Amino acid sequence: MNYHIVTYGCQMNLHESEKIAGILKEKGYTEQSSMEEADIIVFNTCCIRENAENHAFGNIGALKRLKREKKDLLIAVGGCMVQEEGKANLLKEKFPFIDILFGTHDLPGFGALIDAARARKKTVISISDERRETEDGISPVRTSYPNAWVNITYGCNNFCSYCIVPYVRGRERSRNADRILNEVAALIKDGYKEITLLGQNVDSYRGEDGTTFPQLLDRVASLEGDFRVRFMTSHPKDFTEDLVAVMKKHRKICKHLHLPVQSGNDRILRLMNRRYTREKYLADLAALRREIPDCEVTTDLIVAFPTETEEEFRDTLSLVEEADFSSAFMFIYSPRKGTRAAEMEGRIPEEVAKDRIARLIALVNSKTREKSAKYVGKTVEILCEDFDEKKNMYLGRDEYGRMGYFRSERNRIGEFVNLKITEANGISLYGEAE
Ligand code: SAH
Ligand code: SF4
Ligand code: F3S
Numbered sequence: 001m002n003y004h005i006v007t008y009g010c011q012m013n014l015h016e017s018e019k020i021a022g023i024l025k026e027k028g029y030t031e032q033s034s035m036e037e038a039d040i041i042v043f044n045t046c047c048i049r050e051n052a053e054n055h056a057f058g059n060i061g062a063l064k065r066l067k068r069e070k071k072d073l074l075i076a077v078g079g080c081m082v083q084e085e086g087k088a089n090l091l092k093e094k095f096p097f098i099d100i101l102f103g104t105h106d107l108p109g110f111g112a113l114i115d116a117a118r119a120r121k122k123t124v125i126s127i128s129d130e131r132r133e134t135e136d137g138i139s140p141v142r143t144s145y146p147n148a149w150v151n152i153t154y155g156c157n158n159f160c161s162y163c164i165v166p167y168v169r170g171r172e173r174s175r176n177a178d179r180i181l182n183e184v185a186a187l188i189k190d191g192y193k194e195i196t197l198l199g200q201n202v203d204s205y206r207g208e209d210g211t212t213f214p215q216l217l218d219r220v221a222s223l224e225g226d227f228r229v230r231f232m233t234s235h236p237k238d239f240t241e242d243l244v245a246v247m248k249k250h251r252k253i254c255k256h257l258h259l260p261v262q263s264g265n266d267r268i269l270r271l272m273n274r275r276y277t278r279e280k281y282l283a284d285l286a287a288l289r290r291e292i293p294d295c296e297v298t299t300d301l302i303v304a305f306p307t308e309t310e311e312e313f314r315d316t317l318s319l320v321e322e323a324d325f326s327s328a329f330m331f332i333y334s335p336r337k338g339t340r341a342a343e344m345e346g347r348i349p350e351e352v353a354k355d356r357i358a359r360l361i362a363l364v365n366s367k368t369r370e371k372s373a374k375y376v377g378k379t380v381e382i383l384c385e386d387f388d389e390k391k392n393m394y395l396g397r398d399e400y401g402r403m404g405y406f407r408s409e410r411n412r413i414g415e416f417v418n419l420k421i422t423e424a425n426g427i428s429l430y431g432e433a434e
Contacts (some may be wrong), residue, residue, distance in 0.1 A: 009046025264319025
């Protein structure tokens, strides 16, 4: 029996798919790269923006043919979109051939849902509002070696006015610090070279014993072994000097901070319920760079939030200039039903939004290229993570998340490699391995 999983959305979802795979493996399934040969197909969905949903809808619809040809095929759809109010019913109506619909809190019970679906031959739906336990006992099938994802918090309490995550992932819960430490230690022992601590807002981590995020990070980075640590996502309202001090203290912590700013305008930030100002954000970056001059910062930006004027949008452009980001994820605001922003007046017309995002992307990309170009001639340490068949090159990332490509006769995946950079192309670097 074979499984095939299709994942949308963030790192959190990628890791949840590893847990779904863990459950399937336990039930005797093995991974299959082709959908045609799978006995169960699982879609792990995202609903952060409308286009994420449309994408999933299209691809789930395309399964109808497979299901007709292969009566025993099970189709399961889970994740954030299923947890969204009213979406499960819509999915069931539109795609009656779906066998299992499960929400974000129902993942630990997925194995039992498979048995129920096989027995019942009609759609099995499990969507609870109950918060999922922070310990699910699932052994994930990890797919991102040499990196390993480790949850530290689940859910989010921030209720940024545009964001659906608090509604589909529930209230914030932190895992026990010792359990996190044990998991990380075991991963390092198993040969993982990069640990990424995951949470919607890692800075608000609070262990049962009062452990703060900087304390947790300090303990993780103090573990023995040859590895590096990343974490995401940080929230500017919770930025602390303690975090900077811990980052500075440990060579093992990547000197990279992903700090989503969303907008450069204070009125828009207030409407977004972000709880910091442009001035505070820039002051924090300055403090960070005073302590750790080589630290690189990346961000997320939203354009065309309701009522955003041209002038306010230009504040985002000028912030990009001032903040000196290495790169950014950029989005057009997408109204999400049930969030506060979706009720706001002053929707920005699509042509205006498209014009703004194009100008923002052009600016950010030119900055990214400028920064990458400075690497030519320098030596950069990357952690080799994969082989690119098309380019016929190995690739990996430096501690800032920049991609580096190189040729090698032997497999270097899982090794830290020093690359002498010979060429920079956009965000990617090309070099020769030492
Ligand atoms: N917890 C993280 C990740 C949230 S989702 C954080 O707080 O940064 C990742 C990014 O998607 C957000 O940072 C935001 O830039 C974007 N995003 C979230 N909701 C959105 C929406 N409704 N429309 C457009 N972009 C959105
Ligand atoms: Fe969404 Fe804001 Fe929570 Fe991030 S911090 S998940 S943007 S509500
Ligand atoms: Fe992630 Fe999308 Fe859910 S971004 S938390 S998978 S809505």
